[in-house]
Amino acid sequence: MLASATWSLDGVASITLAPSSEILPPHPRNGILQVWLELGGNGVALSFAPLMLMIRHAFRLPAWRCRLVQALIAGTVAAAAAVGLVSFGIWQEWFISGLFVTAAVVVLAARQSAASASGVASSDKRRGRA
Numbered sequence: 001m002l003a004s005a006t007w008s009l010d011g012v013a014s015i016t017l018a019p020s021s022e023i024l025p026p027h028p029r030n031g032i033l034q035v036w037l038e039l040g041g042n043g044v045a046l047s048f049a050p051l052m053l054m055i056r057h058a059f060r061l062p063a064w065r066c067r068l069v070q071a072l073i074a075g076t077v078a079a080a081a082a083v084g085l086v087s088f089g090i091w092q093e094w095f096i097s098g099l100f101v102t103a104a105v106v107v108l109a110a111r112q113s114a115a116s117a118s119g120v121a122s123s124d125k126r127r128g129r130a
Contacts (some may be wrong), residue, residue: 031084
């Protein structure tokens with residue numbers, strides 16, 4: 001009798017919460033569903049439409065037509081979607097800061113590829129030698 005009670009899950013039901021503790025509401029582990037839950041349909045449109053327009057616009061700019069930069073953009077979007085749509089909340093500080101750091105790397109790569117395509121080093125552009 002004692003062995004069956006030890007290995008069963010009956011003990012979980014007897015766990016009580018401390019009087020001052022609160023039960024946190026669950027959040028969806030999906031970025032779009034989380035924005036929908038917190039901001040509604042208008043929030044989804046206002047959050048993701050500018051993002052899609054920025055990505056579309058980035059692929060049309062001459063400085064961003066380098067295959068390496070386009071691959072960086074596509075990889076960044078795919079990685080952000082994989083993490084944001086499957087595993088963690090979208091408002092995590094590390095997730096947002098990681099997106100900003102990655103966006104900065106993509107912008108620097110685009111500037112470097114544009115400078116190398118025009119044949120002018122970026123240091124020469126800053127000094128006015130272009």
